[in-house]
Amino acid sequence: MGIDFIIAAIITVVGLTTPILLAGLGELVVEKSGVLNLGVEGMMLVGAISGFAVTVYTFNPWFGVLGAAAGGALASLLFAVLVLQLNSNQVATGLALTIFGTGISSLMGLSFTGRIVMPFASVFPDALAKHEYLRLIFGYSPIVYFALIMVPLTTWFLKSTRAGLILRAVGENDLSAHSIGYSVIKVRYAAIAFGGAMAGIGGCYFSMVITPMWAEKMTAGRGWIALALVVFAGWRTGRLLTGAYFFGILMALELYAKASGFSFLPSQFWAAMPYAMTVVALSFISSRGTAGANAPACLGKPFLPST
Amino acid sequence: MRIKLEKRHEPSLAMLVATPIASVILTMLIGIVVFDLLGINGFEAVVDIFLSPLLYSYKWQDVALKAAPLIIIALGLSMGNRAQVWNIGAEGQYVIGALCCAGMGIAFGQTGGFLVVLLMIAAGIVGGGLWAAVPAWLRTKYNVNEILSSLMLTYVSFQVLGYLVGGPWKDPNGRNFPATAPLADAQTLPVWPESTVHLGVLVALILPFVFWVIMARSEFGYQVRVVGSSATAARHGGFDSKRTIWATMIIGGAMAGLAGGLEFAGVLHKIDLGFASGYGFTAIIVAFLGRLNPFGCLIAGIVLAVTYVGGQMAQTSVHIPNSTAGIFQAMMLFFILASDILVRYRIRLIPSAKAAGV
Numbered sequence: 001m002g003i004d005f006i007i008a009a010i011i012t013v014v015g016l017t018t019p020i021l022l023a024g025l026g027e028l029v030v031e032k033s034g035v036l037n038l039g040v041e042g043m044m045l046v047g048a049i050s051g052f053a054v055t056v057y058t059f060n061p062w063f064g065v066l067g068a069a070a071g072g073a074l075a076s077l078l079f080a081v082l083v084l085q086l087n088s089n090q091v092a093t094g095l096a097l098t099i100f101g102t103g104i105s106s107l108m109g110l111s112f113t114g115r116i117v118m119p120f121a122s123v124f125p126d127a128l129a130k131h132e133y134l135r136l137i138f139g140y141s142p143i144v145y146f147a148l149i150m151v152p153l154t155t156w157f158l159k160s161t162r163a164g165l166i167l168r169a170v171g172e173n174d175l176s177a178h179s180i181g182y183s184v185i186k187v188r189y190a191a192i193a194f195g196g197a198m199a200g201i202g203g204c205y206f207s208m209v210i211t212p213m214w215a216e217k218m219t220a221g222r223g224w225i226a227l228a229l230v231v232f233a234g235w236r237t238g239r240l241l242t243g244a245y246f247f248g249i250l251m252a253l254e255l256y257a258k259a260s261g262f263s264f265l266p267s268q269f270w271a272a273m274p275y276a277m278t279v280v281a282l283s284f285i286s287s288r289g290t291a292g293a294n295a296p297a298c299l300g301k302p303f304l305p306s307t
Numbered sequence: 308m309r310i311k312l313e314k315r316h317e318p319s320l321a322m323l324v325a326t327p328i329a330s331v332i333l334t335m336l337i338g339i340v341v342f343d344l345l346g347i348n349g350f351e352a353v354v355d356i357f358l359s360p361l362l363y364s365y366k367w368q369d370v371a372l373k374a375a376p377l378i379i380i381a382l383g384l385s386m387g388n389r390a391q392v393w394n395i396g397a398e399g400q401y402v403i404g405a406l407c408c409a410g411m412g413i414a415f416g417q418t419g420g421f422l423v424v425l426l427m428i429a430a431g432i433v434g435g436g437l438w439a440a441v442p443a444w445l446r447t448k449y450n451v452n453e454i455l456s457s458l459m460l461t462y463v464s465f466q467v468l469g470y471l472v473g474g475p476w477k478d479p480n481g482r483n484f485p486a487t488a489p490l491a492d493a494q495t496l497p498v499w500p501e502s503t504v505h506l507g508v509l510v511a512l513i514l515p516f517v518f519w520v521i522m523a524r525s526e527f528g529y530q531v532r533v534v535g536s537s538a539t540a541a542r543h544g545g546f547d548s549k550r551t552i553w554a555t556m557i558i559g560g561a562m563a564g565l566a567g568g569l570e571f572a573g574v575l576h577k578i579d580l581g582f583a584s585g586y587g588f589t590a591i592i593v594a595f596l597g598r599l600n601p602f603g604c605l606i607a608g609i610v611l612a613v614t615y616v617g618g619q620m621a622q623t624s625v626h627i628p629n630s631t632a633g634i635f636q637a638m639m640l641f642f643i644l645a646s647d648i649l650v651r652y653r654i655r656l657i658p659s660a661k662a663a664g665v
Contacts, residue, residue: 038454078641088644091393091454092595096640099588103633110628216630221462228455266474272466275459279445282456287449 007136012255014144015210017248019044019202019219021147023226024233024240025154026198031230032158033191034171034298038094039079040199041223042101047072047200049105052112052207052214061120064208065143065201072200073193075101080192084185087302098223106216116213141209143201150198155237167191171296174303184303199223221275228278232285234294246281250274312652322650327596327603330642331357331610334635342627352625356617356632368504369616370609372574375511376401376566378608380590382518383562385599387555389522390535390548394556396442396457397563398587399464400435404564405571406468407434409487409578412494413476419493427494428568435564436557438464443556447549453556465583472578486579496573505573510565511608518601531555563587589615592640611636 023040030037050071055064079097082088120141122129128138158164169177170187178184206218225247233240250273257270335353342349360366380397387394394400408431415423441460445451473485481488496505522528534541534551541548566586571578593611597603618632 082641082645086645086648088647092591092640093644095395095591096637096644099592099633099640100637103630103637106630107628107634221458224455224458228459231452231455266470268466268470268473271469272463275462279441279451279456279459282451283445283449286445286451 003133007133009252009256010136011139013245013248013252014140015205016251016255017244018141018144018147018209019205020222020226020229020247021241021244022143022150022202022205023199023223024229024244025147025150025237026195026202027226028230028233028235028237028240029154029158029167029198030191030195031235031299032171032296033167033188034174034296034301034303035083035188035192036090036094036300037076037079037083037097037192037195038091038227039076039097039101040195040226041219041221042098042105043072043075043196043199044101044203044206044219044223044226045105045217046075046101046108047203048207048218049109049112049214050200051204052117052212053108055117055208056112056115059118061117061208062142064117065204068200068204068208069197070200072198072203073196075104076192076196076199077189079196080189084188084192084303087304090300090302102217109214109216112214114213117208119212120209141205143205143209146201151237151241158237168296171298174298174301175305178303178305184305188303199226202226225274225278228282232278232281234285235296236294243281247274247278250277311655311657312648313655315651315653318650319653322646323598326646326649327598327607327643330596330639330646333642334638337638338635347627348625352621352627352631355621355624356614356635358617359620360613360616366616366620368502370612371504371508373615374608374612375508376570376586377590377593377611378511378605379507379514379566379569380563380587381593381597381604381608382514382601383559384590385594385597385601385604386518386522386531387559388535388594389599390531390551390555392552392555392559393454394439394442394457394559395454395591396439396459396461396587397559397590398583398585399457399461400438400560400563401567401570401587402461402464402468402583403438404431404435404567405578405582406471406567407431407564408568408571409476409490412490412572413487415494417491417493419491419495423494424496424572427572428496428565431564431568431571432561433564435567436561438564439556439560440553443553446556447552453552457556461587468578468582469580472580476578478577484579487577490572490576494572495576496569498573503574505569507566507569507573510569512605514562515601515605518604522601527554563590589636592636595640595643 023044027037027040047068051064051068054067055061075097079093082093083090122139123142124138128134130139158168166177166182167187170182170184174184203219207214229240229243229247232243254270254273258267335357338353339349342352360370380401384394384397408427411427411430438460439457442453442456445456446453472487476487478486478488496507498505522531530546531551533544533546534548538548575582589611593604593607596610597607614632614635618629621627621631622629
């Protein structure tokens, strides 16, 4: 097992981690505002096809990423209108968004099946990005760096800015936030749209970086892992990063087990691993009770001011 | 003018019935407009998807076969949703049910007959119930969110299926294709003469009555409704919400397992990698479109089955993709959820202060 193998393995892990990290960060902000959006998988798929389509038309992956963010945010607004304006059940509406996103993305993707896009060029010169060892640091798609920058940025936003404080207040006690004059609905709209944009970018990582082509249902349940990740992290950004890498390693294990043909266990065992481990990890986290203590108090409940 | 929402003391029965119908009609109307914008003949597409399967009698048995699993799964899910238990892993419980059914059949070799088929279906019910017992156990013991755990287990179930049909259960005469050997005739479900309609369709017609009796007439049904309406009320009434979680999860899983077993022994007769066809997810829409009412599920199951069959018909007639039916199904769910507010609230238009002359 040479150094090359280790570098390749780390690069694989980072790649697999990025989409769930992005979607997880977005959902964390949404949940901090007191809303549970189970539509992550659907928004990721809409992002995957929007990003891909925009890149095909503009030949510019940067516009593609913007398109993915816009697609994801647009999809999330559908959810937002129902949940915020019509007080619909958040669990069911989120599920509906996932079903809708799956359908609309495959309809949109029809004319794009079989096409490929240019891979996202590195922002660093080839001397660094393709260097035997330095590629470990410089050899990733710009989306990877974006995801990593968003971790401290989100932390800073939630902890140290006024807007972040308001967002958390709305998630903890919507009625008091409302009574001191903050618009609960507006804050939640913004949070949901942010979550949608992040899920969209996470989704386009599949269609623009990993493969890079479009395939139906290509996110393969990663949106749900992102949701689990938020609970796993106890609604804390730092732990979200750790958790995302934990799951990234599990998913990489599957790839390597398949490639190397570990024959003593069937490949399906490794494929089931990330999902099974998610359940195990959730059990550990949830049973300690600390996760529950950190959950935003208004999570999943409709906002019903008395007037 | 100002719009004001007034909470109703009782949910409006008229709205409970009217809104699902309105949702279906609205979905059709919007479908026409959207497809026209996409350059597809919208009217023809909507007629094909929503009406054609009803107009041609030879399509009725297709509708019945698709409706049966949807109704059966939705009945179980709606009971859980009534108690605020969110099992969204019915797809996995359906798969495991079918696998257990197949396993029982394999254990009997070529032996068949009524008793064997009954045991196979029973294995499906038990398998689905046990698969759903895992999220119930994790929820009651470790407080794990059942939405996530039941869904994660669905992905695990797909891998179990892949392993079994590609390994130990692979048909030796199947040209190395990952699928089980076709079921012996003696192990298949009885079928109505001259048709493909199997016994499971009858089960799907009877079960809504059973569920209605349980929900409306039994103490257990009352408990489910109380636990669902408020945890505090349930505690005051002396109801154990943990028991309700266990019961509704397992019933939901058992119903999904039953549906999986019936689909295997009644329709497909073998399991391959494409066995999971999304019934478990679509059944969630059925449950909501049916307003979590057993008879509502029956009707909604038929409506959704029509869109399935119609979607396939439209694929060949107006060349729209298979995913279109899914979009229509999601749209129906959006409308039904959006219209929920009409059931619980009364909308009043109040003249603004100026207009009232104050």
